[in-house]
Amino acid sequence: MNEANRFPDSVFDRIGSYLPIEQRASFFRYVAHLRTLNPKDELLVLAEGMAIFTCIARQVPEALTGEREKLLAEFGRLCARHEAATAGATSDVRALFAAQQKLLEQNIGTWQNREQQAVQSLDRITKRFEESANQCVARMQTSSGEVQTATKEHHAAAMKAQQWVSRVSLDSRLWPCIASAAMGALLILLVVYFRRQ
Numbered sequence: 001m002n003e004a005n006r007f008p009d010s011v012f013d014r015i016g017s018y019l020p021i022e023q024r025a026s027f028f029r030y031v032a033h034l035r036t037l038n039p040k041d042e043l044l045v046l047a048e049g050m051a052i053f054t055c056i057a058r059q060v061p062e063a064l065t066g067e068r069e070k071l072l073a074e075f076g077r078l079c080a081r082h083e084a085a086t087a088g089a090t091s092d093v094r095a096l097f098a099a100q101q102k103l104l105e106q107n108i109g110t111w112q113n114r115e116q117q118a119v120q121s122l123d124r125i126t127k128r129f130e131e132s133a134n135q136c137v138a139r140m141q142t143s144s145g146e147v148q149t150a151t152k153e154h155h156a157a158a159m160k161a162q163q164w165v166s167r168v169s170l171d172s173r174l175w176p177c178i179a180s181a182a183m184g185a186l187l188i189l190l191v192v193y194f195r196r197q
Contacts, residue, residue, distance in 0.1 A: 011051045 012031045016024050037044040 011048070011054075015051055015054055 012028075012034075016027055016031075019027055034044055034047050
């Protein structure tokens with residue numbers, strides 16, 4: 001039985017495989033001495049614990065190195081995917097911003113044109129209103145003058161009529177009216193009389 005397989009499947013065999021060849025013989029002699037001890041001996045328990053920690057100390061860095069390489073590779077893939085997605089998203093966002101900016105500029109231009117048209121329309125409406133208001137004021141002034149003139153004429157006519165009525169008395173004008181009425185009645189009687197014959 002060679003030295004490497006003296007204690008198959010033991011932690012000591014693994015420790016021996018890590019040692020340089022010149023140190024293995026003395027190590028396995030020490031291990032052979034430990035095998036002669038009572039399994040409950042504190043020295044044996046301590047040695048086995050140290051052997052386990054030695055194996056862990058030897059294997060964990062290698063395992064950590066392997067895991068580190070895997071994690072770095074996965075991180076690299078994630079970074080590449082993130083960069084590709086970010087680049088695509090960045091270009092999409094830039095295109096979206098450019099389109100929004102162009103649309104905003106067009107809308108601003110449209111709004112400015114509409115605002116200018118509205119201002120021009122308001123100016124035209126204001127001028128028309130002022131013209132119509134001036135025409136209405138002129139018509140009202142003309143109508144007021146005509147009403148004042150007509151009022152003066154009516155006043156003058158009323159004054160004349162009042163003067164004429166005041167000059168005409170019932171006593172002085174009554175007899176000619178009665179005489180005219182009597183003459184008209186006589187003429188009617190004569191016409192009726194002659195027509196019967």
